[in-house]
Amino acid sequence: MPGKILEKYEHVPVTKEDLDWAELITLDLSLYEQPGGKEELVKQLDHAVRNVGFFYVKNFNISQDEVDQQFALGREFYGLPLEEKLKYHNQTDLESGEYNGYRPAGHRILGNGIRDNVQVYNIPKFDGYHRRQQPPVLANSIKEIEAFSRKCHDEVVVKLLRLFAILLELPDEDQLVKDHQYDVKGEDHLRYMHYAARSVEENEKVGDLYSPGHTDLGSITLLFRQPVCALQILNSQGKWKWVKPQDGTITINTCDALTALTGGLIKSSVHRVHAPPPDQAHVDRLGVLYFARPNNHVVLDPIANSPVLQRLGLTSNAFTELGQHLTTEQWVKVRQTQQQRKTREAKVTKDGKYNYEQKDLEIIPGLHATIHN
Template identity: 55%
Template structure:
């Protein structure tokens, strides 16, 4: 065993022994000329001055209102730590299927999602019956609310995984929530109070694998994952070079490819922020499409973190923001419909249940299904 010093993650140094994992090799980036999205970058090295915060707050709010995705750099987590997490994800997916399936949660179709979610749960081509090859392993918060059994490769590295997840919260999410509060002219701690790590919420770290399709199968597909929005606050996506992620611009509805950028996170705003701001912040529509030809021969491994408000937070429009008041924004979809405003927990499990029971990517009727009274999922190509 070797001992790694985690002082580059936290202001307070932290040490513990971690197992050797080997290296993780990223595939080469595509050489095809794609229609890349023009996204801004939030440089957190500017965060520690008042002028820098002011500048970043404007950058952030423009990004989440106009395009929805943005990059974050200088977030105080080394590439070595990121590479080790990709290695852990790779080693998990190398386990036999029967071993992984031991960690599938009971009640998967009722919205449960922590643990292993196997491939094949949705149809991606109705004519041939071809099924999705997406696998997921979700690891919830390490705050005592979510006891979970893990396979040995995860259990042996759990202290390191916890260290990594907590660093994402303190080094990335907390600054982003402060910047969002500043942009809305709210107290700096407005959103951090709704996203405390010690309080119960459905945050989770995810290892996600998209297994490849054959050339002929790809020709028959529209996308690997249909257009959708995420249900929480911010989603953090670590760079991986298989081009497949596309976003739909809020302003023009054009689909654009998201380019992998070195030493960055790709971040998008999600449903909870849209509801809390009455639509001023827009939940980003995105999809996973078929990779370019020079990358279709490899699997695509993703490393993500999903942030959500506390479970008991009502998703009602913030009434204290001078910005929203000047815009005349006082209600979201639920409030306008006259239906009860859900808590974050109610929204999470309603949408997760809808997603888990969704079997056919081309079924537009299902995409228009009511998730909760006052909100129907929109169809996105």
């Protein structure tokens, strides 16, 4: 049955500011089923994933109405009173690495007494292993949410994984797909994310950043187009560039697990969330994202049967060099626990550099998270 009919989500106008935009490729997934189409897409993808880890996709068989319905659901959830949202938050669970459900804003002090301004609501994939009570505003549309979650996987994630398999010259085009099956236990999730606008004075105290430079921990992140500019990427020349909201696209970034599986060939993209430009600085920012990760049992060692990785000598990664052979489940647990750990606030310099105590960044002995300044 269809979910509750909500008032249509209206996107705010795009910025008119002249920003320093990143030059990113756009993969046209309508080529995917055409003769030679996958090979053509791989050629386009090769440079992006080796150097930046960011690109757009278009023609992905998810309608704008379907996307806007998810934005409307996010809007309805964040419109609830705080005490209602807090029913779906558990601080103890969060600090032990359980990230599904609600995380209120202000969970962390960024620096100079300024707390973070982001609310997060994560809905785990519908694989039968993550049963959770949802607030009525979402429960009323849960079948629709599941259909959207599965479309993110089937129409985008699966196709990209096949392109990566071709890039790696794997003998089976579905090898990576088999490690990312939707109905096998895993940590994929859909996210509604809300950044509240801050004052100029508050932004200045934290280097005009909502979130400092970081990488994501999974395989692929899907960010559905929304017009409040804030996302910036670190390009191959070490320069921060704004990511332009392109109509009819999803912004894709590759992440830590995929980097581990490819011995560093596929770059885990470095990105941050900047305060929006002046003509959007007063606007709250709502995002809809999908995070794809390998199934929980997958060991994050470099893929042994890739001729490309063998030729390049990419046979180790940050885990194996420490004698660790982490499964996805273990990696997500230790990384999420580190991310949600109560830390001292960073020392933030006037030019926006974040400096934390090393112990606050430790994931496992010998491996520390990196804050990209």
